[in-house]
Amino acid sequence: MTHTDLLALATRLAREAGDAIEAVRRAGFAIERKGDASPVTAADRLAEGIITEGLRLATPEIPVVAEEAFSAGEVPAVQERFWLVDPLDGTKEFAAGLDEYVVCIALIEGGRPVLGVLAAPARGSVYGGIVGTGAWIEEGGQRRPIQARRAPPEGLHLLDSRSHRDAAATEAYCANLSIAETTRMGSALKFAWMAEGKADLMPRLSAGIMEWDTAAGQAVLEAxxxxxxxxxxxxxTYGKPGFRNPGFVAWGAM
Structure with a gap:
């Protein structure tokens, strides 16, 4: 399968997972806690099942690393090429009734995300991209290309985390930058905003953010x-021990 084929596969599965998430939201759900005290719901598990089953059926040769399976101790041996899946990034926002949650699917090759999909089901939006080829947003059945913007002369639009803020580190990093506006929001939707040219900078300088939290967003933004x-x-890069990221910074076009 080509990268175009694989992106189409990931896009279809992200849409299906998003539909399942919205069905759970309408029906009502309980919030549980995993071993690390982070929240999980039936929507997380249902969406992950849809995605992982679809990926394994279509691409059995490519290992799948998925958040909920990993939390349950299922850690496949990764190769040069593997899928990274976060079935519902922004569970806190989902549980709070906000619309800032996304389905994340990315393909890693040689330690780098080469394509990814971010589906925001509550907003009716899907973002996708292949690095080196381009990125797009699909809304209302219409798809159009998107592009990260160069920093505007009036200053940068900073995106900060809603629930995982490190205010001191962010302020120190931005001390010599011209920040015109700050928006706080949850999930990898921040990457999509930057890919769409709505914002310019996202510092997340605390270590320990998981690779599945960033891979799809990084692919779309870099595309x-x-x-x-x-x-x-x-x-x-990706495929690190424990699939944990160091601190990172996302930028728009330079």
């Missing part, structure tokens, strides 16, 4: 002309 680097300015 749109942005970049994601670690705190030292090196490209953010």
């Amino acid at each position: 749109a002309g942005g970049r994601v680097v670690d705190a030292e300015g090196r490209p953010l």
Whole structure:
């Protein structure tokens, strides 16, 4: 399968998972806690089942690393090429009745995300992209290309986490930057906003953010002309021990 074929597969599965998430939301759900005290719902598990089953059926040769399975101790041996899945990124926002949650599917090759999909079912939006080819948004059955923007002369639009803020680190990083506006929001939707040219900068300098939280967003943003680097300015890579990221910074077009 080509990258175009694989992106189409991931897009279809992200839509199906998003539909399932919305069905759970309408029906009502309980909130449970995993071993690390993070929340999980039936929507997380249902969406992950849809995605992982679909990926394994269509691409049995490509391992799948998925958040809920990993939390349950299912850790496949990764190769040069593997899928990274977060079935419902922004469970806190989902549980709070907000619309800032997304389905994340990315393909990793050689330690880098090469394509990804972010589906925001509550907003009716799907973002996708192939690095080196381009990115798009689909809304209302219409697809159009998107592109990260260059920093406007009036200053940067900063995106900050709603629930995982490190105010001191963010303020220190931005001390010599011109920040015109700050928006706080949840989930990898922040990457989509940057890919769409709505914002310019997202520092997440605390270590420990998981790779499935960032891979799809990084792929879409980089496909749109942005970049994601670690705190030292090196490209953010994947397949690390425990699938944990260091601190990172996402930028729009430079």
